[in-house]
Amino acid sequence: MKPRALVLFGYGINCELETAHTLALVGAEPEIVHLSELIYGEKSLRDYHLLCFPGGFLDGDHLGAAQAAAHRLRHARIRTSGERLMDHILEFIQAGKLIIGICNGFQLLVKLGLLPGFDGHYGERLVSLTYNDSGRFEDRWVWLKVNQESPCVFTRGLKKLYFPVRHGEGKFMVQNEEVLNKLVARQQIVLQYIHPRTGKPTEEYPYNPNGSVMAIAGICDATGRIFGLMPHPEAFNHTTNHPRWTREEVSEDELGLVIFRNAVEYIQETLLS
Template identity: 55%
Template sequence: MAKQVRAIVISGNGTNCEREVANACRLAGAEVADIVHISELLAGRVRLDDYHFLNLAGGFLDGDDLGSAKAGANRLLHAPVKGSSEHLIDQVRRFIAAGKLVLGVCNGFQLMVKMGLLPALDGDFDRQSATLTFNDGGRFLDRWVYLRVDTDSPCVFTAGLKGIYLPVRHGEGKFVTESPEILAQIETRHLAPLRYSDGEYRAATMEASFNPNGSVAGIAGVCDQTGRLFGLMPHPEAYVHRTHHPRWTREEDLPEEGMGLWLYQNAVRFIREKLL
């Protein structure tokens, strides 16, 4: 057990992508990739402490009825764990403090931002300082996007990458900060490892044909200052094999592995080097 990379994917109340996230973790080399229904955590039968890599998958927590992931964030912040005096959020805080990895994709990213886990400037995990709101187009959109990587970012997941191509599938993906100062902090500290860009990954863009939601500064993903907490709107778990690529029947030189897998491989490598 000591030498196993152990990933957990939380499911329930409207998560949708738990199976493919667990698959991505496994393909990237994690020995354990458990899909755990939140009721198991709240019943105290499973504890986050037994894992290294927490995945918050995409979906529609509680239907996004109060705004994306709002009701889900409320649950995670206030739900008690049976048979103990702690709340689930206490386990999350301990997990973070132990130097482990958290990845939120789409609804999982929205959840992290609304819980205050991202960008969490100066390690303040209790205050929401940014949000994800309705796309400028006002509609849900399923489309592939080009993402330029900030190579100076501390982000563990994007280390060594330059650009990746992934699908977005959301109605509320526009990243906005509480103030221009917060945005400036994110930019100067390189906490936005992924930006929507043109097809050559040249520069972040606000152009609607590339930036699907109008996110400020083209921000598609945000990490905390340790680089171990990362959230993004595009779906890396949706491109782990060449047949996921929308043009795989015509682009003959596509590698077998999809670009999204790289993020999970970086996570597994980090865990093997630092946490085992």
Template identity: 60%
Template sequence: GFLDGDDLGSAQAAALRWRFAKTNGGEPVINQLKAFFDAGGIILGICNGFQLLVKLGLLPALDGQYFERQISLSNNDSARFEDRWVYLGVNALSPCVFTRGIKHLYLPVRHGEGKIVPLDQSTLDALENANLVVLRYIDPATGHPTMEYPLNPNGAANAIAGLTDPSGRILGLMPHPEAYNHSCNHPGWARGETAELGLTLLEGGVRYLHAL
């Protein structure tokens, strides 16, 4: 997390480095990333990794326009670092291979720049129409997406917490599934509270690859 201290904005410096870096043999690193994806690879970006995928233009890749910036992530509306657990709803119509069979998640967020900002309203509409919005911050009392703080910790447009690309093989999200890999990670575990493990999302990617 916090690549280069986020000094130029979250993951901005890293995205520029990836775009222009070359291997010892002189091949652009970005070409290797393209080859990996074109060969059927899957890509997961969590928090700062999500910010990197967005700054590289790998997400959301509307109309198959990979490596073209279409959205960004900006400072939380609270103007502070948010460290809390959030409720998430999963879009069952999304093509995302990681979230198949998952309906809800309860995961921690730990970020200062998690607010998704689309280029314009038409971009936001296109995300919705293509079902590229995978995860949303929801109100557990209603199960509906919410813009209310702190349930929505950053004020992201349409309560968006995670996005996929048209292939469904790239997933980026601000919450941390890897931080909930055992029941004792749950903040209410001592009271017997539990929820779908974040590890389930990671296992979804593995199941997809095993099925190939």
């Protein structure tokens, strides 16, 4: 049995096709599901092992990136049962399954309070993603350091990545110093933007494309099973996606596929074995 992945789309999501394609390349069985299908009970989260919130512009970023979508998900009830969709998402997490939010999906996870998920508590909004310091949409490739001590399932065995970003609201911010200190102490900072020459986290533009505090590009929850990141691993699913593929040899181990392959292997080890 292949790991089943639900790739959400609708209301402005626009990266569902490449996300599903990337999942299929690493051995998953992806299904693109419109949010309304979950609300009307035509599809159920209980039938999947991995939930993907892809990139895009949910509701046109009205009220702030993913804010309106978070409100919808938090309050929607499944028409066939009357149960809250948010309760199904929490049940999905408690069942040991995986969630990844990419770019707009990351914005959705933090607005829902599913990240950072300290001590298994979900729903409280402690961090956010806001307008880039540059004041404009950023579309560029960035170097990323992977935290080797992070519990994140998706980045196991990875050290350094080179992925594209494309966002207008990617600046990671925290509610207060206490939250930031917890993220650091509990190793929940998974990815940081780094300077390509020094290899160290940086707040220097354009290597840090948005001005994120501590150069944070991605975080996970306490379990390591919920992961949000601003860069787009699904946009680097083939060597020819690399901006210098005609001049440099690109290894398959460098592709964004590695993020999804780790997820598939984890599901096979823990949920399907």
